[in-house]
Amino acid sequence: MEINEFVKNFANQFDETDASEFTPATDFRQLDEWSSLIALSVIAMIDEEYDVVIKGDDVKSSKTIQDLFEIVKSRKKS
C-alpha cells in the first residue's frame, strides 16, 4: 500500500475540492465538501480498492488522511 495512491483515491471521492488540497496531512473533516455521504464513499472505496472493511467510527477517529491510511494498512496485514 502506498500513501500517495491512497490520497489520490481519497481525493477522487470529492467533486468540487481541488486535488491540490489533498495531502497525507489534510485534516479532511475540515474540508467544506466533507459530508456523511462522502464518508460512505470513502468506506466503499477502501472496501473496493484495499479489500478492507472499516467502520464509520474509524473515519471519525481519524484526523488526517494519513491516520486513515494507517488504519487501513494495519487491517490489511492481519
Place this chain on the structure above:
Amino acid sequence: MHSPFKLINKNILVTGASSGIGRQCAIDFSFNGANVFLLGRNVEELKRTKELCAQDVTIKYFSIDFSDLGLLSNEIASICDEIGPVHGFLHAAGIEKSLPYQHLKIDDYQCLYDVNFVSAMEIIKTISNKQYRGDKAKYVLVSSIASVIGRLSLTAYAASKGAMASAVKSLSLELAKKGICINCISPGTILTPMMIKMMDALTEEQRTARKESFPLGFGEPSDISYAAIFLLSDAARWITGQNIIIDGGYTAQ
C-alpha cells in the same frame, strides 16, 4: 369459536426464517396456531428457529438459496408436495446494500433485485397454482420504507423494495381471481442483524440521529410479525394490493 385473528391450521411458508424479522414471524405464527415451514440458507439457524417455535404445531425447515433463481420454482414445488396446501406466505428474505451510486455495479442492482424481489415472484408462481394453493390464501412481502422515501446511498436497495410495492398492486388483481390477497409491509429501522451491520458504517452521532428520527424510536421484529399475523389471518380478507407502512411515525413527519 372461530377466531378470525388467529392462524389455526394454516400452512405458512416463511423465507428468511433463519434471522431477524423472518425468524420472529415464524415463531409468532406458530404460537398463533399455524404450521410453519421455514426457508433459509443457514440450517443451524433454521434449527434454532424451529426450537423457538411452538411445539404443538408442525414446523419443518428447508435449506434454500435464492442465488440460483432458475431452480427455485421446482424446489418450491417439491416442498409443496411434502407439506400440502399453502395458506400463507411471508417473504422476509432480503439483502441490504448501502453504497453511494457511483460505487454501485451492475451486479449489485441485479443481485438485490433477484434476492429481494424476483425470488418472491417465483415462489408465488408455484404456490398460487391450483395444485398447491390453500383456501383463502394470503401473501405478505416485507418491503421497506425505502419504497416510499429517499435515503442517502440506498438507490439499488430502494429500487428492489419499490419493485415489490408496485408489483403487488398489479399482482393483486390477478390473484384476486383466485381468492388470494397479497400485500407489502414496509418497516422502518429495526435492530436485526442486517441493520446492526449496516449501522456499523455510521458514526455514534449518526446512529443517535437515526434513532431520534423515529418518533417512537427503533422498532422490534414483533412490530412486524404482529401486523403480518393480521394480514395472513381471515380478518384481513378484504385487504389486498397495499403497502402497509410500519415505522414508528417516521413517514408521518
